[in-house]
Amino acid sequence: MSTLEKIKILNDSAQYDLCDYVNHNKSSQVNLPGIYHAIGHNGCKIPLFKTLLTNKCKNDCKYCINQSRRNFQRLELSPDELAKAFLKYYNQGLVNGLFLSSGIDKDEDTTMEKTIETIRLLRQDYGYDDYIHLKIVPGASKDSIKRAMALSNRVSINIESATASGLEELSSTKDYNKDILKRLHWIDSLHRKSTTYPNLTHTTQLIIGANSESDMEILQRMEKIYNKTKLKRAYFSAFTPIRETELESKTPCSTNRTTKLYNADSLLNDYHFKLDEIIFDENNQLSLSEDPKILAAKNMDIFPVEINTAPFVELIRVPGIGVKSARKIISIRKNIPFTNKNELKKLGVVVDRAEKYIKIAGAFQSQLDNFN
Ligand code: SF4
Structure with missing residues (x-):
């Protein structure tokens, strides 16, 4: 052979x-x-x-x-x-x-x-x-x-x-x-x-x-x-x-x-x-039908988290925010606070998933959409 x-x-x-x-x-x-x-x-x-x-x-x-x-x-x-x-x-x-x-x-x-x-x-x-x-x-x-x-x-x-x-x-x-x-x-x-x-x-x-x-x-x-x-x-x-x-x-x-x-x-x-x-x-x-991170989030009482102040451990619990994007958020906000979700999108955050779990500068992003 x-x-x-x-x-x-x-x-x-x-x-x-x-x-x-x-x-x-x-x-x-x-x-x-x-x-x-x-x-x-x-x-x-x-x-x-x-x-x-x-x-x-x-x-x-x-x-x-x-x-x-x-x-x-x-x-x-x-x-x-x-x-x-x-x-x-x-x-x-x-x-x-x-x-x-x-x-x-x-x-x-x-x-x-x-x-x-x-x-x-x-x-x-x-x-x-x-x-x-x-x-x-x-x-x-x-x-x-x-x-x-x-x-x-x-x-x-x-x-x-x-x-x-x-x-x-x-x-x-x-x-x-x-x-x-x-x-x-x-x-x-x-x-x-x-x-x-x-x-x-x-x-x-x-x-x-x-x-x-x-x-x-x-x-x-x-x-x-x-x-x-x-x-x-x-x-x-x-x-x-x-x-x-x-x-x-x-x-x-x-x-x-x-x-x-x-x-x-x-x-x-x-x-x-x-x-x-x-x-x-x-x-x-x-x-078998739901993402484990989203299911976990439904059972947590930390949400919504404020993007400009939340610690790393809370940011990574937000569906749509990964380890890398959480690190970027923390590094950027030290100098410039975030004001809207498009800034997060540019960092790789899946905003559609994340928006109901976060606030940016005190405001819920999904609610803001209703007024635009
Ligand atoms: S899984 Fe078990 S039977 Fe299969 S190759 Fe490895 S040791 Fe051998």
Whole structure:
């Protein structure tokens, strides 16, 4: 089998590993396997070479295409084969970086050694100095994590679920606290304590809708992690049933649910909301029809806030005002007070959403419209 044929299969096997925010058509315009158009927080598209080193896996995660009980074509690339294939894409300008993950064939350490060897070849033997995102496998040794971090721009370990019992519903071979959370905290403390990884970030991923966990449990876990670590962000992968798995007849998770989880997670991570400010229904789920920030605002007694005097923490609670625009408002008003909503529009405030929650120079902007 040619390397390209292997990449096609391994890229399909990596389809549920995410490194972007939105659900979109990920197919490449170039007819080559392995190209993944990640979409960043600000909407920019970043073509990455995304593959597994191997789709062989000893674990039995019920949602996963690569789980040990499935009978399908298993294969692997050698580190040098993968490094050279990636460089061909990179040198032709087809991709801007590598997103490398792997099933766990024999054991965790052997898998980590192979993925580290792949990126070591790229960095040290082939002189590649651009973006690498490497997945750390659950159960990886601290030494291998350290070496992986020294060669990567980003590392991530998938926590997959919000609780130990939630993971037990999905896998009998992974230990939530020992194999996953402990490793996430190792990554974080290595990152904080050492100057070896100045620009490194770390992230995680959860599979949503494969077990019985509620949105509240998911966001509770995320709040704890954001409070204790410098995790950059979480990705939410909507569960899709895979043929020949225990969950093949389970209902898929709607991408509307993961979108609302992204919105609420951003409130915790970027806007520093507390979990008890987010509104859940009687089943501890987020609303699928309303934006979590607008719902939260309906339950706050701080509105309307005065644009010329409100503290940062109140400005960012206004629907339509983001972290960046709140900072700009505070910087500008030190010298020139705001007098009308058009001035806010120029800063990127979504005035249609914000106007009923704010006053400018003592006046409600939506009421002023009635007199114009
Ligand atoms: S560890 Fe689990 S999720 Fe990862 S490849 Fe193996 S079966 Fe899939």
